[in-house]
Amino acid sequence: MVFEDNSLFWCPFSYMFVAEFDLLINQIFMQQVIKLDILAIVAHPDDAELCSGGTLIKMCRMGKKVGIVDLTKGDLGSRGTPDIRMQEAAAASRIMGLAARENLGYRDGFFRNDEAHQMGVIRMIRRFQPEIVIANSLADRHPDHARAAQLVKESAFYSGLRMIQTEWDGHAQKEWRPKKIFHFIQDQYLEPDFVVDISETFADKERAMRAYGTQFFNPDDTSDQPVTHISSQHFWDFMEARARTMGHKIGVTFGEGFQSESMLKVDDLMDQV
């Protein structure tokens, strides 16, 4: 799914959103590459919103092209259905201002870091040619998260090897290696290597999370679905507390922390004050 300008207006000569029209154009002309600045590749729909939503929204507002690839549809989630989660992900994408969102349809809980799964991720990296990849936590409570982080990390490296050949719509893809991989921090606290100030976008991050009505705390929910770890008010409060904790580290109201296994470059020390 490729979005153009948040898909907020209708295409005048057909009853489809501009995003869908753009996707149609891409399909007609078999566009091989849709260049993005930042691509989050994460285990479950809502991982990116929950742990890096403020940052992704901020980058969109700064004019960067941002996309998300979800590895699974969250089939094992106790609440909602895969179809509902896809609708929720599309709504959250529009709120964030994403340029593209795809789902690889891997099996929730049972995807592996093996050749078949790596080749799917490599095809996505080569299709979107991101400068930066955002990935799951390197260690976390949910076993899918660290496994997804390793899968994405290894795929990003192999994507740069031209001897690994892939195709998109029957056409050979060019090799591409993202310059940086940043891992967001999830349920388990990990010390960040840097923190992004999301004070200005925290409210919209919450709006994007509210789009996942079946997943996160919803005071208007009257369904009899089971309360899960992330659907409780406790978890919602925890999410805000985490953002305040990260913000406190850099002297702002709200922040999102990231880890980087490669060294970060500083050009101007004054950027730090």
Ligand SMILES: [Zn+2]
């Ligand atoms: Zn997850």
